Structure formats: C-alpha cells, structure tokens
Amino acid sequence: MTTRSKGPLAGFGWLKRGISVSYRHPKPLFGGAAFLLLACLMPSLVTLLMEFYLLQTGTQPSPATFGGIMAVSMLLGLLLVPLYAGYLQVIDAAEHGRPARARARDIFKPYRQGEALRVIGYGLALIVVYIAILAIVIAATGGGIVSWYMQVLTAQASHQPPPALPHGFGIAIALFVVLGIFMMGFYAISLGQVALRQRSVFGAIGDGLIGALKNLLPLLVFAVSLVLVWIVAAIAIVIVAALLALIGKLVATWLVFVLIVPLYIAFLLMMFTVMFGVMYHLWRDVCGDDIVAGMALPIAA
Numbered sequence: 207m208t209t210r211s212k213g214p215l216a217g218f219g220w221l222k223r224g225i226s227v228s229y230r231h232p233k234p235l236f237g238g239a240a241f242l243l244l245a246c247l248m249p250s251l252v253t254l255l256m257e258f259y260l261l262q263t264g265t266q267p268s269p270a271t272f273g274g275i276m277a278v279s280m281l282l283g284l285l286l287v288p289l290y291a292g293y294l295q296v297i298d299a300a301e302h303g304r305p306a307r308a309r310a311r312d313i314f315k316p317y318r319q320g321e322a323l324r325v326i327g328y329g330l331a332l333i334v335v336y337i338a339i340l341a342i343v344i345a346a347t348g349g350g351i352v353s354w355y356m357q358v359l360t361a362q363a364s365h366q367p368p369p370a371l372p373h374g375f376g377i378a379i380a381l382f383v384v385l386g387i388f389m390m391g392f393y394a395i396s397l398g399q400v401a402l403r404q405r406s407v408f409g410a411i412g413d414g415l416i417g418a419l420k421n422l423l424p425l426l427v428f429a430v431s432l433v434l435v436w437i438v439a440a441i442a443i444v445i446v447a448a449l450l451a452l453i454g455k456l457v458a459t460w461l462v463f464v465l466i467v468p469l470y471i472a473f474l475l476m477m478f479t480v481m482f483g484v485m486y487h488l489w490r491d492v493c494g495d496d497i498v499a500g501m502a503l504p505i506a507a
Contacts, residue, residue, distance in 0.1 A: 209395075209417040210492050216421070217428030220491070221435065224484030228476065231300035237310025238296045239478035243471075245289055249282035280333075287329035288316035290482070291401030297486045298402055316401075328400045328407045332393070335411060339389075343381050351378050391418035391425045391488060398489025417492040428484075 228235050256275050292313035300308035316322045344351060354372040361368050396414030399405040405413065418425065446469070454462040 208493075209413060209420060211420040212424045212491055214423045214427045216491055217424035217426065218431045220424075220428055220484050220488045221431045223487040224480050224482075225435075227297065227301065227483035227486070228479035231297075231308060234296050234300055234308040234310050234312075235479045235483075236475050238293050238313045239475045239482075241310060241313055242289055242293055242478055243474055245286055249279050249286070252282060253279045284326050284329045288322040288325040289313050290397060291321070291325045292316050293478075293482050294398060294401040294486055294489075297482060301486070301490075321404075324407065325400055328396070328410060331407050331411060332396070336389070339385060343378070343385055346381065351375065387425050387429050388418050388422065390429070391421055391492075394485035394488040395492055398486065399493060402489070403493070413493060421492060428488075 253275055256278070292315045295315060296308055296310070296312050299312070316325055351372060354369060354375075357369045360366075392414040394414075395417040396410045399410035399413045400407070403410075450462045450466060453465070
C-alpha cells in the first residue's frame with residue numbers, strides 16, 4: 207500500500223478541515239456523533255453500576271472481581287471499534303458528495319455488513335501494539351519509572367508524602383509526548399485503512415506505522431495547533447461559565463442547569479465530530495486515493 211509524506215503545514219490543515227467538516231455536513235455527522243456518544247457511555251455505565259453494587263453491599267472487590275470488571279469494560283470497548291469505523295464511513299460518504307449514503311445510523315453498517323469481527327480483531331491487535339510500544343519506552347528509560355509509580359501508590363494509600371522523581375523522569379515524559387503524537391497518526395491511518403479500504407488487520411497496522419513515521423513533523427504541528435485551539439476553547443468556556451453564574455444570581459439556579467446540560471452535550475458532540483474529522487482528513491492525505499494539486503508525490507511504503 208502506498209503512503210504519502212506531507213509538509214509541516216498539513217498538520218494545521220487537518221485540524222482546520224476537521225473543524226469545518228461538521229459545519230458542512232451537520233445532519234449526518236452530529237446525528238452519528240449522538241449515536242456514538244450514547245454507545246461510548248455504555249461501558250462506563252456498566253462498570254459504574256458494578257462498582258455501585260459493591261459499595262452498596264459493603265464488600266471489598268477481590269482481584270478476580272476487579273479483573274472481571276476490567277475484562278467487561280475492555281470487551282465493551284472493543285465492541286465500539288466497529289462504530290468508530292462506521293462513523294469514518296459516514297464522513298467519507300459526506301465528503302465525497304454522497305448525501306444519500308451519509309446517514310447517521312450508518313455508523314452501525316460494519317455490524318450490518320458482517321465487517322465487525324475484522325474491525326474488532328484490529329482493536330485487539332491495537333491493544334497488543336500499544337502494550338509493546340509502552341514496554342519499549344519503559345525499557346528504554348529503565349525500570350525506575352514503574353517502581354516510582356508503585357511507591358507513589360503506596361504513599362497515597364498510607365497518607366505519606368510522595369517520593370522524589372526518579373532519574374530520567376524528564377526523558378521519559380519527553381518520550382511519552384513523542385509517543386502520543388506518533389500514536390495519533392498511527393491510529394488515524396490504521397483505522398482509516400480498516401474502515402475505508404478494507405485492509406487486513408496487519409496490513410492496516412503496517413500502513414499506520416509507516417504513515418505516522420513519514421509524517422511526524424506535520425503531526426507535531428497538529429499537536430501544537432491543537433494546544434492553541436484548546437487554549438482558545440478554555441477561555442470561551444470560562445466566559446460561558448461566568449455568564450451562567452451571573453444568570454444564576456440574577457434569575458434562578460435551576461435555569462443554569464437547564465442551560466448547561468444542552469451546552470455540555472453540544473460540546474461533547476462537537477468534540478466527536480472534530481476528532482473523527484481530523485482522523486479522516488489525516489488518513490485521506492496520507493493514504494486516500496484522491497490527491498489534490500500541490501500534494502507531495504507518493505512515496506511507496
């Protein structure tokens with residue numbers, strides 16, 4: 207499979223197009239995001255109910271019970287991966303001018319068309335890749351980070367002051383930042399290949415690794431752009447919170463809750479559409495078939 211290397215400013219373009227895609231196709235994207243949000247709440251709801259039951263009965267969860275809760279949560283998380291793929295397919299249909307095929311309920315298409323098992327297999331393989339890369343980073347920085355983290359947990363349990371930072375902590379943090387930036391590109395490209403090109407699991411993972419390595423610089427620009435956008439969003443949130451507090455004082459407190467719930471839901475839906483919009487356009491630039499004028503020449507993987 208051919209992957210392309212993009213220029214640094216492509217990272218800013220991914221963010222810009224990811225934000226604009228929801229405004230250009232609001233009905234299928236926000237509708238699909240609403241379905242996706244409800245589905246994503248299910249694993250948390252199930253685990254919360256199990257934990258609430260344990261608290262009500264006053265029993266301490268055994269290691270087996272804790273492991274069971276984690277296993278159920280992971281299983282439900284894997285069942286969500288086909289919905290992520292379906293949402294990318296909805297964005298692809300909308301962006302290619304196929305409004306009849308860009309329907310919110312089409313996020314369930316991988317289940318209806320029998321593609322769910324392959325996508326779930328991709329999710330399992332992704333967990334293995336994450337664990338392997340994390341183990342490599344920890345091994346590269348020494349085992350001090352793990353032992354320090356265990357000491358922190360012990361200190362918290364016994365209400366003791368936390369231990370001093372271990373040697374090489376700064377290097378480990380820098381590596382984790384680079385790893386996080388790399389994994390953003392890897393996940394977007396590999397999921398796009400599975401969802402939109404029906405690539406095999408290992409083929410998609412290989413494309414994701416190569417594509418992310420070729421585009422580390424635009425991924426870094428994207429990360430910086432995202433931080434700047436979050437700063438602006440944080441300022442806007444503070445202003446809205448101040449206005450809501452003023453309304454609560456001048457009118458009534460209940461009105462604040464009436465206003466804040468739809469605003470919070472709208473914010474979550476916007477986050478979903480932007481996140482998947484960025485992933486789609488990142489994949490489209492690196493692995494998509496349509497190449498706009500001025501794009502760098504393909505580089506064979």
